[in-house]
Amino acid sequence: MKVYFSNVNFSSASGPNSFATRLAHQLNLSGHIIADKHDYDISLVFIENDGTLQDGKPYVQRLDGIWFKPDEYAWKNANIKKTFDKANGIVFQSEFNKNQITKWWGTPAESVVIPNGIDLQPMTESLPGFMKLRNEYEQIFVCSANWHAQKRLKENIRFYKHIRKTYPKSCLVVLGNNPDYVISDPHIFYRPIVT
Numbered sequence: 001m002k003v004y005f006s007n008v009n010f011s012s013a014s015g016p017n018s019f020a021t022r023l024a025h026q027l028n029l030s031g032h033i034i035a036d037k038h039d040y041d042i043s044l045v046f047i048e049n050d051g052t053l054q055d056g057k058p059y060v061q062r063l064d065g066i067w068f069k070p071d072e073y074a075w076k077n078a079n080i081k082k083t084f085d086k087a088n089g090i091v092f093q094s095e096f097n098k099n100q101i102t103k104w105w106g107t108p109a110e111s112v113v114i115p116n117g118i119d120l121q122p123m124t125e126s127l128p129g130f131m132k133l134r135n136e137y138e139q140i141f142v143c144s145a146n147w148h149a150q151k152r153l154k155e156n157i158r159f160y161k162h163i164r165k166t167y168p169k170s171c172l173v174v175l176g177n178n179p180d181y182v183i184s185d186p187h188i189f190y191r192p193i194v195t
Contacts, residue, residue, distance in 0.1 A: 002033045004040035006059070007050040013146060016046050016064060023114075045087070048079040059086075064093035066101055081105065130173075133189070139170035144193070147179045154181040157188065 008020040023044075024034050035041075037052045043059040053059055061083050067076035084090065084101075089110035092098035098113055133140055141160055145151040153174065160172040164187065171187045179190055 001042065002035035002040045003027055004035045004037055004043040004052075006037070006043045006045040006052050007048060008044075008046050015145065016062070020044075020046060020062075042088075044091070045083055047083075049083045058088040060089040060091055061087040062091045062093075063097065063101060065097050066104070084108070129189075133171055133173070137169055137171045137187075139167045140173060141170060142173045142175060144175035147176050147181075149180060151180075153179055157181060157183065160188070161185075 003024075005020050005024060009017050010021055010024070012018075028034060037054075040054075040057065043053055043057060044062060045053070045059050046062045047064070048061075049059075063080070063084070066080060067073055084105055087108065089112070090108045092101070092111060092113045094115055095113055098111065102108075141163070143153070143156045145153070147153050156174075157172065160170075164170055171189060174188065174190045175193055177192050182190060
């Protein structure tokens with residue numbers, strides 16, 4: 001099958017684009033062809049239609065959330081909702097996103113949840129001291145992003161410090177570049193992701 005990735009920039013390392021790159025790689029390994037906008041069987045649209053879809057061709061929408069700020073809800077979601085309403089299926093980023101979106105927009109006929117988190121298995125060799133952490137802690141919590149304010153690192157850390165009361169033999173590994181909230185804590189470890 002020829003799959004066209006719409007509204008994707010494969011040279012970008014942002015969350016949706018890096019997920020698209022990994023998914024395209026897996027589709028290639030499965031024998032599918034990553035096609036261009038002129039010759040495809042189905043399109044995978046990331047977030048919203050960017051105007052490149054061909055009339056009559058099926059598409060699946062990849063959603064990681066919608067806008068909820070009251071003064072932005074209508075205009076920022078307009079094209080996303082239009083894409084949602086006409087999609088042949090929806091790929092949600094998480095059960096949380098699926099529940100949140102379907103509460104407001106209804107349940108699509110076809111949907112699946114495919115998380116876009118990183119696979120820790122191949123990362124263990126590139127994370128200095130990871131195996132040492134495995135030996136020292138009973139639970140390892142991980143959060144990963146290309147950090148900026150919308151990714152809410154401060155809230156992740158605050159939640160970890162709260163949950164550590166329940167899991168005293170735990171640590172937090174913050175993966176990703178440009179962490180915007182760094183504190184000195186012997187149980188919190190910051191590790192950049194080298195690609």
